[in-house]
Amino acid sequence: MRTKIRMLVAAALAAGIAVAALAQPAAEKYPRQPIRMVVTFPPGGSSDAVVRMLLPRLNESLGQPVIVDNRPGAGGNIGTSVIAKAPPDGYTMGVVAAGALSANSSLYAQMPFDVQKDLRPVSMLASIPFVLVGNPAVPAKTLKDLIARAKVHPGQLSVAHGGNGTAMHLSIALFSQMAGVKLVEVPYKGSGPAALDAIGGQVDLAMVDLPSALQQIRAGKLTAYAVTTPKRLSQLPEVPTMSEAGVPGYDSTGWFGVVAPAATPTGAVARMNVALTEALSDPVVQANIRNLGVEPTPGSPEELASFITSETAKWAKVIKQSNIKID
Structure with missing residues (x-):
C-alpha cells in the first residue's frame, strides 16, 4: 500500500511539474495586450514620423498593436513625465528626444522626473543631423x-x-x-x-x-x-x-530613443529592443527613414544608457558656460 501511495504521489508531482512547465511560458509571454508608445512631440514631426513608419513591423513582430500617444510640450518634459509615472508593466513606453533625456536637467530649474532614477533605456532609435x-x-x-x-x-x-x-x-x-x-x-x-x-x-x-x-x-x-x-x-x-x-572636434547631433518606466521588467525591455532593432534593420524602412533626412540608429539598452550619461555631462558644460536657462 505504501509503495502504491508513493507511486501515486510521484505521479501527481510529475504531472504537476509538467503542467507548471506548460503553463510557465504562457504566464511569461510578452506582450499580451496593446502597448502605448508615448511620443513627446506633436504629430508630423521627425520622431512621430519615424515611429509611424515602424508600426507595421512592430505590430507584426510583437503580435500586439503599438498605439501612438502624442504628448508634446515643455521641451519633451510633459510626455517624458507621463512615461516615468506610468505603471512599470511593459505596456507604456515612449519616444523621447535628446533634450528631455540629456539637456533639460541643466536647462530647467525644476524637473518633473529624474532620468537616471525614473526611466529605463530600451533602445536608441534615430539621429537627426x-x-x-x-x-x-x-x-x-x-x-x-x-x-x-x-x-x-x-x-x-x-x-x-x-x-x-x-x-x-x-x-x-x-x-x-x-x-x-x-x-x-x-x-x-x-x-x-x-x-x-x-x-x-x-x-x-x-x-x-x-x-x-x-x-x-x-x-x-x-x-x-x-x-x-x-x-x-x-x-x-x-x-x-x-x-x-574650421571647428575641430565639433559634434552635435539630434537624437531620440525609446525609454520605459524604471521598474519595467527586463524581459519586456529586451523584447521591445529586439522588435525595434529588427524594424530599423529592414532595408525598406531604412530607406524611408533616410528620405526624411533622419538616420536609423538602433542600439542596446546599455548603449543608450551610456550615451545619455555622456550627453548629459557634455551639454551641462555648454549650458553653464552660455548661461542658458528656461523658465
Missing part, C-alpha cells in the same frame, strides 16, 4: 570665412534656431564657444520657420535640422556651411563637417 545654413547674400561662402567675418564684426550676424533650449539652440551655443564668435541668436518655433526666414533674409544664418533645409540647399536657396555630425552626410556629400570646415 543639423546643418548651419545662410542666406546666399551673406558675403562669407565658407565656414572659415563666416567665422572670420563674425570675429571682425561681433554681434552683427544673426542666427535663427528652432527654439530656446532645443538641440539646435545648444548647437549654436557650442559653435559660438568653440569658434570664439558672438552671434545674435533669434529663437523660432521650429526649424521650418527658421529656415524660411533665412531664405527671406530676415536673419543671416540658421541652425536647422536636415529635413527642414535639404531641398532649399539643393535648390540654391540656402548656403550650407557645414553639417554638425562627425562624418559627412550621404544626402549632402559635398558639404563639409564643422570639424573639417
Whole structure:
C-alpha cells in the first residue's frame, strides 16, 4: 500500500511539474495586450514620423498593436513625465528626444522626473543631423570665412534656431564657444520657420535640422556651411563637417530613443529592443527613414544608457558656460 501511495504521489508531482512547465511560458509571454508608445512631440514631426513608419513591423513582430500617444510640450518634459509615472508593466513606453533625456536637467530649474532614477533605456532609435545654413547674400561662402567675418564684426550676424533650449539652440551655443564668435541668436518655433526666414533674409544664418533645409540647399536657396555630425552626410556629400570646415572636434547631433518606466521588467525591455532593432534593420524602412533626412540608429539598452550619461555631462558644460536657462 505504501509503495502504491508513493507511486501515486510521484505521479501527481510529475504531472504537476509538467503542467507548471506548460503553463510557465504562457504566464511569461510578452506582450499580451496593446502597448502605448508615448511620443513627446506633436504629430508630423521627425520622431512621430519615424515611429509611424515602424508600426507595421512592430505590430507584426510583437503580435500586439503599438498605439501612438502624442504628448508634446515643455521641451519633451510633459510626455517624458507621463512615461516615468506610468505603471512599470511593459505596456507604456515612449519616444523621447535628446533634450528631455540629456539637456533639460541643466536647462530647467525644476524637473518633473529624474532620468537616471525614473526611466529605463530600451533602445536608441534615430539621429537627426543639423546643418548651419545662410542666406546666399551673406558675403562669407565658407565656414572659415563666416567665422572670420563674425570675429571682425561681433554681434552683427544673426542666427535663427528652432527654439530656446532645443538641440539646435545648444548647437549654436557650442559653435559660438568653440569658434570664439558672438552671434545674435533669434529663437523660432521650429526649424521650418527658421529656415524660411533665412531664405527671406530676415536673419543671416540658421541652425536647422536636415529635413527642414535639404531641398532649399539643393535648390540654391540656402548656403550650407557645414553639417554638425562627425562624418559627412550621404544626402549632402559635398558639404563639409564643422570639424573639417574650421571647428575641430565639433559634434552635435539630434537624437531620440525609446525609454520605459524604471521598474519595467527586463524581459519586456529586451523584447521591445529586439522588435525595434529588427524594424530599423529592414532595408525598406531604412530607406524611408533616410528620405526624411533622419538616420536609423538602433542600439542596446546599455548603449543608450551610456550615451545619455555622456550627453548629459557634455551639454551641462555648454549650458553653464552660455548661461542658458528656461523658465
